[in-house]
Each structure stands twice: as structure tokens, then as C-alpha cells.
Amino acid sequence: MDILIIFEHSNGKIHRMSWEAVAAGQSLAKDLGLTTAILILGSNVSELAEEASKKNVDEVLVADHPLLERYSSDGYSVALKQIITDESPTYVIMGHTYMVRDFLPRVSVALKKPLLCDLTGYYMENGNSVFTRQLFQGKITSDILPNGEPPYLLTFQSAAFQEDAVVDGSGASVRNIDVNLDKSMIRSQYEEPFQGEVGGVDLTAAELIVTIGRGIGKEENINMVKELGDTLGAQLGASRPVVDAEWLPTAHQVGSSGQTVSPKLYLALGISGAIQHVVGMKGSKNIVAINKDPDAPIFELADYGIIGDIIEIIPKLTEAIKNAKA
Amino acid sequence: MKICVLVKQVPGPDSPLLISDDKKWIQEEEIDYAMNESDSYALEEALQIKERLGEGEVVAASLGPDRVQKTIREALAKGADRGIHVKDDYPSTDSYVIAGQFALALKEENFDLILSGLQSDDTGMGQTGLMLGEFLGMSTSTLVMETDISEGKLRVKKELEAGWFQWVSMDLPACITIQSGLNTPRYPSLRGIMGAKKKEIKVMESTPQGELLQSLEKIYVPKKTKLTEMIEGDTDQVVAKLVDVLKRDIKVL
Numbered sequence: 001m002d003i004l005i006i007f008e009h010s011n012g013k014i015h016r017m018s019w020e021a022v023a024a025g026q027s028l029a030k031d032l033g034l035t036t037a038i039l040i041l042g043s044n045v046s047e048l049a050e051e052a053s054k055k056n057v058d059e060v061l062v063a064d065h066p067l068l069e070r071y072s073s074d075g076y077s078v079a080l081k082q083i084i085t086d087e088s089p090t091y092v093i094m095g096h097t098y099m100v101r102d103f104l105p106r107v108s109v110a111l112k113k114p115l116l117c118d119l120t121g122y123y124m125e126n127g128n129s130v131f132t133r134q135l136f137q138g139k140i141t142s143d144i145l146p147n148g149e150p151p152y153l154l155t156f157q158s159a160a161f162q163e164d165a166v167v168d169g170s171g172a173s174v175r176n177i178d179v180n181l182d183k184s185m186i187r188s189q190y191e192e193p194f195q196g197e198v199g200g201v202d203l204t205a206a207e208l209i210v211t212i213g214r215g216i217g218k219e220e221n222i223n224m225v226k227e228l229g230d231t232l233g234a235q236l237g238a239s240r241p242v243v244d245a246e247w248l249p250t251a252h253q254v255g256s257s258g259q260t261v262s263p264k265l266y267l268a269l270g271i272s273g274a275i276q277h278v279v280g281m282k283g284s285k286n287i288v289a290i291n292k293d294p295d296a297p298i299f300e301l302a303d304y305g306i307i308g309d310i311i312e313i314i315p316k317l318t319e320a321i322k323n324a325k326a
Numbered sequence: 327m328k329i330c331v332l333v334k335q336v337p338g339p340d341s342p343l344l345i346s347d348d349k350k351w352i353q354e355e356e357i358d359y360a361m362n363e364s365d366s367y368a369l370e371e372a373l374q375i376k377e378r379l380g381e382g383e384v385v386a387a388s389l390g391p392d393r394v395q396k397t398i399r400e401a402l403a404k405g406a407d408r409g410i411h412v413k414d415d416y417p418s419t420d421s422y423v424i425a426g427q428f429a430l431a432l433k434e435e436n437f438d439l440i441l442s443g444l445q446s447d448d449t450g451m452g453q454t455g456l457m458l459g460e461f462l463g464m465s466t467s468t469l470v471m472e473t474d475i476s477e478g479k480l481r482v483k484k485e486l487e488a489g490w491f492q493w494v495s496m497d498l499p500a501c502i503t504i505q506s507g508l509n510t511p512r513y514p515s516l517r518g519i520m521g522a523k524k525k526e527i528k529v530m531e532s533t534p535q536g537e538l539l540q541s542l543e544k545i546y547v548p549k550k551t552k553l554t555e556m557i558e559g560d561t562d563q564v565v566a567k568l569v570d571v572l573k574r575d576i577k578v579l
Contacts, residue, residue, distance in 0.1 A: 073466055098487050101444075102468045105453040106460040108422060114539035115422075117451055135545060136343055136448055140352070143543040187465040191493040193486055208578055232578070244507030250489070257485055257505070265578050275450070286576045288568070300548055304571055306557045306564050316565045324569050324579050 001059055002034035004089040004151075006080070008099055009040070009048055016163060017095025022055055023161035024154075025093045031124055034090065037061055038172075041079060041179075043069035049174050056169030061087070067181045071099060074186045077106040079179045084111060086177070089151050096155040098256075108153055114146040115153040118275070120160050133157075137274040138297040158256070158279040201251035202259075203235055209263045211237035211254055211281070215270015215291060215310055219247045224311075225269065228318045231325070237261070239277045255280035269310045273298030327382035327475070330432060331372045331406065332442035332455060334362040335390055335397040339447070349544040351419075361397045364443025368504035370511040371473060372441050373405045379475065383407045387432060389424055391415045395527055402522035403514035409527035410435075419449050420538045425457030427533040433462065439480065440501040444469055452503070459501025467494055468503045 005025040008015040022038065029036045037059040038052040043066050052060045063083060067075050084092060084107070094100045096118045108115035120141070122129045130143050131154070146152040203209060210229045216222065229236045237259075238252040254261055255277040266284035271277060273289075273296055281287070282301055289302035290310050299305045306313070337343060337352070338360035344353040361369075369386065376382040386401035388394040389412040398409035412431045418424060432440070440459065445452035452468070459466035471491065472483035480496045485505050496502075514522070557567045573579040 077460075098469055098485065101452050102456075102466075102484075105421070105456040106466065108453070108539070109425070109457045109460040112422075112539070114420075115453060116540055117453065130543065134548070135450065136337070136352075137450065138548070139343055140345070140545050141548045142545045144540055145543055146540050147538055187497045188467065189495040191495075193490050193492040196489045196491055240507065257487070257489075259488065265572070265576050288571070288576075297548065299554055300550055301552050302554050303552065304557055304568070305554045306568065308561065308564060312561050313565060316561060317568065320565050320569045321572070321579065324573060 001037035001087065002090045003029050003036045003093060004039055004061075004084070004087060004091070005036060005057070005093045006039045006041070007048065007052065008095065008097055009042065009045070012047065014048060014051065015095060015097060017097050017156075017158055019163040019166055020159070020161045021093045021095045021156060022057070023163065023165040024156050025091075026056060026167055027161065027165075028091065028093075028122070028129060032129065037089075039063065039083065041068045041076065053172040053174055054168060055172070056167040057172050060172050060174045062174060062176050063179045064176060065179050065181055067183065067186060068179070070190055072186050072188060072190055073103045073106065074188060075181060076103045077110060078185050079181060080107050081110045082179055083177060084151055092151055092153045094155050096157050100155055104153060104155065111151070113151050113153060114148070115155070116144055116146060117155045119154060119156045121156075134275055137272070138278060138300075139295065157275070159282060196250060201235070201249075203237055203252070203254060203261045204259055206235040206261065206263050208232055208234035208265045208267075209237045209254075209261060209284075210234045210267045210269065211239065211271060212242055212248075212269050213239040213271035213277070214241045215272075216242065216247070217270075217311065219245070221311060222247050224314045224318070228314055228321070231318050231321050234265070234267070239271055239274070268298050268302070269314065271298050272296045273300065327376065327379055327439065328385070328435065328437050329372045329375060329382060330385045330387055330435065330437040330440045331365070331369045331401065332428065332440070332458070333365045333369060333386050333388050333397050333401050334443070334446050335359050335388060335394045336362045336446055336448040339363075345545055345547070349546065350542060351545065359393060359396070361400055362443050362446050364445065364504060364506045366443075366511045367506050367508060368441040368443050369401050369404060369406065370509045371504055372439075373512070374509060375439070375473060375475060385410060385435070385437070387412065387428065389414055389427060390417045398527055399522050400514065402525045402527075403518045404512055405518060406525075408525055411527050411529045413529055413532050414535070415532070418535050418538060419542050420540050421449075421451045421453035421457055422539045423535050423537075425454045425461055426536055428454070428458050429461035430533055431530045432458075436499075438498050440464070440499075442503050444503040444505050455501060455503040462499070462501065464499045464501040465496045466501050467496060469505045470502045471505050471508045473502070
């Protein structure tokens with residue numbers, strides 16, 4: 001196969017971004033005339049292999065090993081180095097998830113092959129694929145190319161490709177492959193994952209969300225946002241800097257390390273629009289952004305934008321909404 | 327415990343970003359530089375580990391032209407014991423190259439623990455720290471939210487996605503990348519600033535870059551994918567227009 005798409009899964013469920021990786025792989029395969037395969041690492045993963053085989057790929061590979069039952073950076077690095085060497089694909093594709101970020105750079109070093117990470121897409125130029133990724137937290141875009149001989153490792157940003165674009169197939173064949181792992185290779189012990197404080201804030205189901213970012217300036221200003229939220233009947237969201245400053249609890253965080261939301265209205269106040277935040281909210285139906293910086297990346301994806309001082313606007317907006325509702 | 331922290335000098339959050347004529351990078355002379363945000367949390371964590379253990383050394387290392395010594399100096403003022411400047415007047419944007427240069431420069435030091443921020447605010451690849459660990463054969467972990475060291479073992483709390491966490495016990499030597507927000511980075515004291523001037527910064531002369539695994543072809547301002555309707559006017563006008571949008575177009579009032 002030419003394109004090897006690697007699945008990520010936990011508790012028998014395939015990660016959403018792995019399906020997006022399949023969509024990316026299928027798209028590249030079509031544009032470049034290449035064959036595809038899905039690889040599943042784990043232990044007792046035949047059900048997942050069956051699920052994968054229903055998609056339009058040429059093959060499904062299964063690396064079944066007891067030491068791959070639970071993720072470890074060492075185990076995955078060693079196993080993937082072996083598999084990529086044996087199968088020699090042109091492209092290896094994964095979602096840019098926290099797990100992938102934890103081991104794929106090591107595989108890049110071990111193989112001395114490029115890792116083009118957090119890609120937002122690619123375009124075709126003279127029959128070649130040119131990859132795009134963001135720099136300066138989304139303020140600038142870059143075109144990048146891998147050097148040397150393949151394989152090339154690629155990870156795509158959340159929502160760079162759509163899960164529902166995955167094309168179904170007529171039943172790909174499943175092939176078991178061997179990996180050579182022993183206990184001594186895995187130097188770290190991974191304990192059972194646990195959930196942090198949730199605090200009863202479920203933004204994923206919210207219809208209206210008012211989110212504040214660094215632009216709120218200081219903790220005392222949080223109250224005026226709460227009042228706006230209450231008046232509008234909206235839930236309160238926050239970007240990471242606001243949570244890090246402990247102005248709002250972690251449970252309010254939207255973004256890659258917080259919740260992923262898609263409300264009817266997302267009112268972004270003083271949010272610059274860093275990638276880590278955007279991946280958690282770009283599925284919102286209507287995005288309204290208010291920011292004093294006209295170059296803030298949030299305006300790239302806003303439906304409505306206001307360049308202005310939120311500290312001045314928020315109290316007046318609360319009043320105006322009160323009047324409109326009266 | 328011999329601890330190293332990688333501190334990258336990057337354009338600060340409010341720095342102008344003007345694309346250079348060759349479209350390969352931004353105009354350097356316009357940049358206000360600062361220490362990469364997550365690296366400042368990594369530095370604080372390193373200092374706290376040393377304080378908790380009551381012994382050890384914290385070394386701040388940075389790669390780039392002479393200007394990066396300012397960032398190393400800042401780390402020294404906050405409490406790092408000495409600095410290492412891996413000199414490269416035209417640093418690559420390829421993490422593989424940078425990690426290779428660091429590996430060459432830091433190998434002889436035999437650090438027990440290497441920390442860095444999880445990613446840089448400029449290229450944001452999140453690869454250098456982990457790649458350095460692989461080059462040096464260390465155990466690795468990313469997105470660390472808490473550290474605990476006892477009896478030569480390191481235990482870290484890792485951030486997973488969607489509000490989940492996981493503790494991982496690791497062998498030393500280890501190389502970890504730090505998530506922002508796990509501590510409160512200190513400000514340098516006046517005594518610290520004065521003392522930093524006397525601390526050593528070892529300069530490793532221009533290290534060879536070797537082979538680039540990936541190239542930045544060109545950079546540009548993002549193409550707009552959405553049509554944004556800008557609401558303009560003074561505060562009262564924009565508020566009135568926005569309420570109208572909320573009522574008539576988005577229909578949430």
C-alpha cells in the first residue's frame with residue numbers, strides 16, 4: 001500500500017480524528033492515484049478491524065500484541081518503526097491528537113523521516129501535493145514540503161477533513177502483521193486514566209455560548225460577562241489563558257484541552273483565535289467575534305465581527321439585550 | 327539532580343508579524359522577542375523540582391543567534407544556575423534539525439531530566455523536546471501537568487483529551503514537555519537580576535544543521551474561507567446593530 005492510515009482507539013471506540021484521517025487518506029489517494037490501508041494497533045481488536053474494513057481502503061492491517069493493549073510512548077514508537085520499515089508506505093497519516101503528539105516525533109527521529117504535523121490541508125500543484133499548516137498560532141499560514149525519500153509522516157488538525165466525507169467500500173481484506181516487542185522496551189508505567197473536575201458545565205449541549213479570552217484583562221471584569229451570559233441565557237466558556245489565570249474553572253474551557261462545542265451562537269469576546277481554541281469551536285453555527293485587534297485570527301472564521309473594546313461594549317450589550325427582551 | 331530546560335526565544339504575543347520579502351519568514355527587525363510561553367512554565371517547574379529536592383542544578387539552554395542570550399539571562403535571573411547557548415545565526419524551522427543540534431550540544435552533560443514547553447508559539451510543531459529525548463535515548467512524556475520525583479523515579483500527570491488525565495511512572499533520565507498553566511511562573515527578583523550577570527553562559531559555536539527533513543516553501547496571511555460581515559460604528563451603534571443581528575439573523579432573541 002502507498003498510504004497507511006493509523007487508527008487511534010480507546011474502550012473499543014475509534015477516535016473521531018482517525019475517521020478524519022481516513023478522509024484525508026482517501027482524498028490524497030484519489031489525487032495521487034495511490035492505494036490505502038488502515039492499521040490498527042492493540043490487543044483483541046478484531047471488531048475494530050471489521051469496522052475499518054467497511055471503508056473504501058485496499059487493506060486493513062492488524063498488529064495484535066498484548067503489550068499494545070494499553071498505549072505507551074515506547075511501545076507505539078518501537079512497533080510503528082518496525083511496521084513502517086516493513087510496509088514502506090509513501091505516506092503515514094494520523095490525526096493530530098494528544099496521543100499522536102506523545103510518540104510520533106520519536107518515530108520521525110528513529111526512521112529519520114519527516115513529520116509534517118498539525119496540517120490544515122494540502123493542495124495539488126503540478127501533480128504534487130503541497131501541505132499547509134499554521135504558524136504563529138494561526139496568524140500566518142505556511143506551505144511545506146517533505147524532503148528526501150519517503151515515507152513521510154503526516155498528521156492533520158482536527159476538522160481539516162470531515163468525518164462524513166469518508167467513502168464506504170465493499171469489504172477490504174484484513175491482514176495480521178507481526179511486531180516484535182518485549183517488556184524491557186517499555187520503560188514507563190501508565191496508570192488508569194481519570195477524569196478531572198467536570199463541575200457540571202456541559203458546553204457540548206449548549207445552544208448559546210458566550211466565551212471570554214485574554215482580552216477580558218482582569219478577574220474583576222468576569223462579572224460583567226456573567227451578567228451578559230445570564231441576560232442572554234447563554235453558558236459561559238473560556239479560553240485557556242483565562243482558565244490558567246484561574247478566573248474561571250477548567251470546566252468552562254473550550255478548545256483542544258477543553259470541550260468541543262457547536263452551539264447556535266458562539267459569542268467570542270476578546271478571543272484572539274489561537275489554533276488550540278479554534279479546534280474546539282469552529283463547528284459553531286454562528287460565530288460573532290468582538291476584539292480590539294483587527295488582525296486577530298478569530299475574524300477569519302467569524303460570521304459577524306466587531307473591532308472594538310469589549311470592556312466598553314459588554315455592559316451596553318447587556319442593557320440592550322435586556323431592553324430587547326422586555 | 328541535573329536538570330536542563332529548553333527555552334526558546336519567540337516573537338512575543340503583541341509583536342508585529344510582517345512577512346519578509348522572500349516570503350520565507352517574518353521581518354526579524356520588527357519583532358519584540360520574548361520567552362516562549364510554555365517554556366516559562368517548564369522553567370518554573372524545573373526550579374520548583376530543584377527546590378523540592380533541596381539539591382541539584384538547573385541549566386537553561388537556547389538555540390539561535392546572539393539575541394537568545396537575553397532569554398537565557400532571563401532564566402538565570404529567575405533562578406537557573408547556568409546557561410548554554412547553542413549558537414546558530416540562521417536557525418532552522420525543522421524540529422528534527424534543532425533537536426539534533428541540541429542532542430549534540432547537550433549529550434556530554436548527561437542530564438537526568440530535560441524539560442521544555444509542549445510547543446513553541448511561532449512554529450508550534452511540538453516536536454523538538456520529544457525528538458531530543460529520542461536522540462538521547464531517554465524515556466519521554468508530553469503534556470505534563472504535574473511532576474513528582476522520589477527515589478530516582480519520576481511520576482508525571484499527563485493531560486489527555488477532553489478533561490482526562492493519567493499518571494505515568496518513568497525511569498530517569500527522562501525528557502518531558504510541559505503544558506502551560508501547571509504552575510505560576512515567578513518574576514525575577516532584583517537580586518536575581520543582579521546575580522544573573524555573574525552566572526556563566528557557555529556558548530557552543532555554530533553547530534552544523536545537517537539534513538533538513540522538511541522545508542518551509544512560503545508563508546502568507548491566511549486566506550479567508552468565510553465571508554465575515556463587519557459591524558461598524560461607535561459603541562452604541564455596533565451594540566444596536568448586533569442586537570438586531572441576534573434578533574433577526576441568528577434568531578436567538
